[in-house]
Amino acid sequence: MWTTLLILFAAIVLLAGDQLTMPSPDRALSMLLRVFGVVLIVLFALPVLFKLLRISRLLTALVVVGSLGLGGRLLLMNGYLFSEEYRLLTELAGSELQEPMEFFEALSLLV
Numbered sequence: 001m002w003t004t005l006l007i008l009f010a011a012i013v014l015l016a017g018d019q020l021t022m023p024s025p026d027r028a029l030s031m032l033l034r035v036f037g038v039v040l041i042v043l044f045a046l047p048v049l050f051k052l053l054r055i056s057r058l059l060t061a062l063v064v065v066g067s068l069g070l071g072g073r074l075l076l077m078n079g080y081l082f083s084e085e086y087r088l089l090t091e092l093a094g095s096e097l098q099e100p101m102e103f104f105e106a107l108s109l110l111v
Helices: 002-019 025-055 057-077 079-093 098-110
Strands: none
16 A cells, blocks of 8 residues: 555656645645544544434434535535536537537526
8 A cells, every 4th residue: 555655656746747836834734634634524423423324314314405405505606617617518519519518508507
């Protein structure tokens, strides 16, 4: 495992060349603390949540509704990004994909 990580790190450094930039020390520390927090949540909170979800159907329903709500909020907040991607795809694809892309645009407007 460590050999694979070392090879991957060396490949990133060699292939990126001058494009790699080092963040400031306070930003690097902030990123490390954020990653550490996510790792702690994954290691400790998720197993407890999964055990509770097996026990309680109400909690399962709340988690599903909450995750659907967060996903819907993300789609509503970033809807313009999706429409911009559709527009770029139709410009790049030309006439052969024009009809399916118009169909997807019409579907996205309906949803």
